[in-house]
Amino acid sequence: MGNQPLIVLSDDSQRTSGKDAQSMNISAGKAVAEAVRTTLGPKGMDKMLVDSTGNVVVTNDGVTLLTEMEIDHPAANMIVEVSETQEEEVGDGTTTAVVVAGELLKRAEELLEQDIHATTLAQGYRQASTKANEVLDEIAIDVDASDDEVLQQIAATAMTGKGAENAKDLLSSLVVQAVQTVADEDGIDTDNVKVEKVVGGSIDNSELVEGVIVDKERVNDNMPYFSEDANIALIDGALEIKETEIDAEVNVTDPDQLQQFLEQEEAQLKEMVDKLAAAGADVVFVDGGIDDMAQHYLAEEGIIAVRRVKSSDMSRLARSTGARAVNTVDDLTEDHLGFAGSVAQKDIAGDQRIFVEDVEDAKAVTLILRGGTEHVIDEVDRAIEDSLGVVRTTIKDGQVVAGGGAPEVELSLALRDYADSVGGREQLAIEAFADALEVIPRTLAENAGLDPIDSLVELRSAHDGGDVAAGLDAYTGATIDMGEEGVYEPRRVKGQAIESATEAAVMLLRIDDVIAAGELKGGGSDDGDDEEMPPGGGMGGMGGMGGMGGMGGAM
Incomplete structure (x- = not known):
């Protein structure tokens, strides 16, 4: 056949390979993370999603945002699956999982440019994830399933920043009571807690009906x-x-x-x-x-x-x-x-x-949620769903960690020490993993209008001094003991978020060839001239991320 090229793909097919494919997938993952990053924490902002029929959803719940955005890009969808898995498994921590996944991809991109092979990065990331979960086991605090005070603090932490702050004491008490009521010898099925949304009155009028x-x-x-x-x-x-x-x-x-x-x-x-x-x-x-x-x-x-x-x-x-x-x-x-x-x-x-x-x-209960408008009740309902999930997880596992970015800073320090003992190029990947985890306290500071560098320096200093529970108070900007403040999260929420984020990042990094049957939305072209996707809403064909009616501007 001489030098005539052999065509094995159809004319409509599009192929992106090598560094172009990695760059495209990494850009997709980062764009998804950037879209939800500003919603993280008690001072997180809300997003308004408007679909083609004019229906409006106002929320800062990570999994709701990503599922409502109707994302088309295949790599971006892998990140969305992280949030869905997180929601199904533990009921909260969806935004954390996605933001960490995006940051892992960002750090990996820098190492790829230094000719560190993707397989080496994947190996280092997996080692770091395993080590992080071991450290989480060490710093976890045991909680008794009958400790109502701690359970209510966990429920309140999960709903903070979701429009329920004014009534979080009442709602967290109702959530704990509901979960304890439906618990039986087979475990806890939160489907037995029915949430009845009623427009009218205020959130303070919400009540639990044992029946x-x-x-x-x-x-x-x-x-x-x-x-x-x-x-x-x-x-x-x-x-x-x-x-x-x-x-x-x-x-x-x-x-x-x-x-x-x-x-x-x-x-x-x-x-x-x-x-x-x-x-x-x-x-x-x-x-x-x-x-x-x-x-x-x-x-x-x-x-x-x-x-x-x-x-x-x-x-x-x-x-x-x-x-x-x-x-x-x-x-x-x-x-x-x-x-x-x-x-x-x-x-x-x-x-x-x-x-x-x-x-x-009463092994089945009904929570009556009251609120001034339908949008308010819908967002409080999402907060209640998260709270039910974390209380169920805590009762089942009996372990919590401090909130406010404390675990991430502690894990970051531990992983840097661990990296020194590993050696080789994997050491660079583990250090990158440690840096990536700090995106959580850094983002909490940014969303609260604080200086992220100053906040991170203070947190590192506190943890270096042995204060494992030192976290960022988003309201005052101070570094405080989150345990004394009653800000807790289930240990499994953190562990699952890190594991899911690692798996998604590793999967995307190991892809060096993308072959699409037709035009790949938001992707590159055959000549390798890929345009980098802009952060937040402009991925072109992330379908939903710029295409849900007026949603692009709301990002």
Whole structure:
């Protein structure tokens, strides 16, 4: 074939290789980190995201930001996955994980320019991550699962900076109470804590209901509003006449036949209600519909009925009241019934809801969140989700570390000492890892309007002197003992953030060839003339990062 080039890719394919590919991926990772960096800490700023239909989300929650931004770039999406993993595993620390990942890539870029091989960097980063988790184990503080004060401090730390500061004492107390209530021998499933958002009133009006609130009304106005010491039945079906499975035709030749047909239907419905009453049910929650005639008979029996209840609510009702769901009324016996001291239809901010309260062993609870506007409640809801996650993690693991950038500074110092013992080119990677961790206290200082260099020097000095819990007070700028201040985070949140950030950075650094089936948004070109992506919102095709309506300007 002589010197004729061999074409193995389609004309539409785009290939970026070598340093161009590494540079493109690193730029993508840094841009994602830069987008969320200003949201970190108690003085972090909010972002406004506007989608193509005009819907607005105002938040500084890392995982919410990154998922709402609809990022297209494949390398950037790997960083987004870091935040999603962090959220699923431990419930908080998403911004920390992404910012650390971005800083690891930035430090790696400097070493790559010095001809340090990506494999060497990857090895050094992995060693540093392992060592960092060992140091975290050494500095972690043991916490008793029944220590309400520390648990409330952890919950308050998680929601600081998310619009809930004014009521964080109340909310953190409610969160701890909720998690402790739903805990059982199988662990803690925070899905059993339902958050009911109600627009109206202030955040201070929020409350915890030990039981379930169903966002429905009783099906008939003639039914009682209230039932005391109520036996509760759960039907995973409908209180209606079953339709035939095949198309059927009924020929009626005179009015008497029609009347008999209708009477037979009514008798069947009356029989269903009689069975409910015979079993002793005072309240019935139905997954499907309830026939109008059945509603009439239920009202006559004084039974409160609620239809088309969500399966998640049915599960919570079963868990909370002890009721066992049945498929049809024919299967119902007294043993299937649950119990609640009070079932009532109440008004909250103009909406009617069914309250199931005063249960013997509430393994499902409802947190009513109040707030002046929908945007305020949504952001407080995200803060509550983070708090539930960290309290659950703390109770499960029983270990915390101080907040305010204290662990990162301690880890940074320990890793620099460790690097000296490693030697070789990996030593440079471990030192770069140590520098990268300091991005957290530095960013906390920047977001609080403080001088990051002065703050970092003070923190290093305190940690050199043996003060492991020394962190940055974002409100005063002073270096204080975070343990005495009650600023704690679960040890696993920090460990998971470092592990996830390391894995994402290493994965991106090891890519030296990007082959795209079509045009790679935000990437380079065949001639290697890649434009570096601007920080924050201009990655061109990070899709969401400049493309969600007016979002680019909000970055």
